Amino acid sequence: MAHLVYFNGRGRGEIVRMMLAASEIPFTESFLxxxxxxxxxxxxxxxxxxxVPLLRIDDMELVQTGAIVRYVARKGxxxxxxxxxxxxxxxxxxxSRDFQYIFLTLKFLKTEEQVIADAKAAGDSKYFPALEKRLKENGTGFLVGNxxxxxxxxxxxxxxMCIEYGGEHFFDDYVEVQKYYQRLISIPSMANFLKSPFRKRKNDDQYIAEVKLVLNRT
Known part of the structure; x- marks a missing residue:
């Protein structure tokens, strides 16, 4: 069984949790x-x-989020x-990591209002049109393969996060993206994850305080 060491919040650890769930790899976690x-x-x-995050898996201690999720993806x-x-x-x-970085700044560098505005601007100018185009081209309902x-x-x-912070109509102008989102959250492994305790809460003051304390940041 894998074991994740991270904070009791999303940050860079949430994608690891999601990939473990999507790959149907059982895991436990401990919080800093x-x-x-x-x-x-x-x-x-x-x-x-x-x-961190640190993932203990297959007798390894892996850091670097990209390396972790790619290893998990291969296994799954x-x-x-x-x-x-x-x-x-x-x-x-x-x-997706470039887009997600906007949300990592929430409460650390920017207010929720600023983050929502930045995410909307980036989505409309770059990410949503690219997703719309790719989903139409691939025609399988997924970005790569079937x-x-x-x-x-x-x-x-x-x-x-776009929906959670910006509201259910955040990408209403992009029909393929809407269908894509609904398809992904309906996949059993993802639906189960989103209802589970492994899905962490939005950034709050307690999470911010714990991160700063553990990492010795002011």
Missing amino acids: TERKQFENLLEDGALSFKQ GLYSADDKMAAMIDMYYDA SLTLADVGFLEVLL
């Missing part, structure tokens, strides 16, 4: 709430680059052995 916990991980050599059959398809999955997944991949899970995380 005190500086000493983080220091212990450093002393034990568990954090190669002095950062949500990647591709074909180099061209893998490159396409990487391209759309990395784009089944769920890492690319889809990456964008699902962002679309969920």
Whole structure:
């Protein structure tokens, strides 16, 4: 069984949780709430680059979110052995991370109102038209191939936040994106995850305080 070490919040850990769920890999998790916990991980050599999330899986201690989710995707059959398809999955997944970064600034650097405005502007100018075009071209209901991949899970995380913060009509002007979103949240593994305790709450003051305390940031 895999074990995730992160904060009791979303941040960069949520995509790891979503990928584990999508790949149907059972996992447990523990939360960092005190500086000493983080220091212990450093002393034990568990954090190669002095950062979390940390995933313990298959006798490995993995950090770097991209490496973690790609490993999980391969184990769960949500990647591709074909180099061209893998490159396409990487391209759309990395784009989803660029989009998602807007939400990572919430309450750390920007207010909710600023984040919503930035997300809407980025969505309308770049991401939603690109998704609309790709979904029409591929014609399978997924971004790459004919089944769920890492690319889809990456964008699902962002679309969920768009709806949660910006309202249910956030991407009403994009018919294919609407259908895509509804399709993804209806996939059993994703539907079950969204109803489970593994789905973390929105950023709140407690989460922000714990992150700053653990990482020794003001």
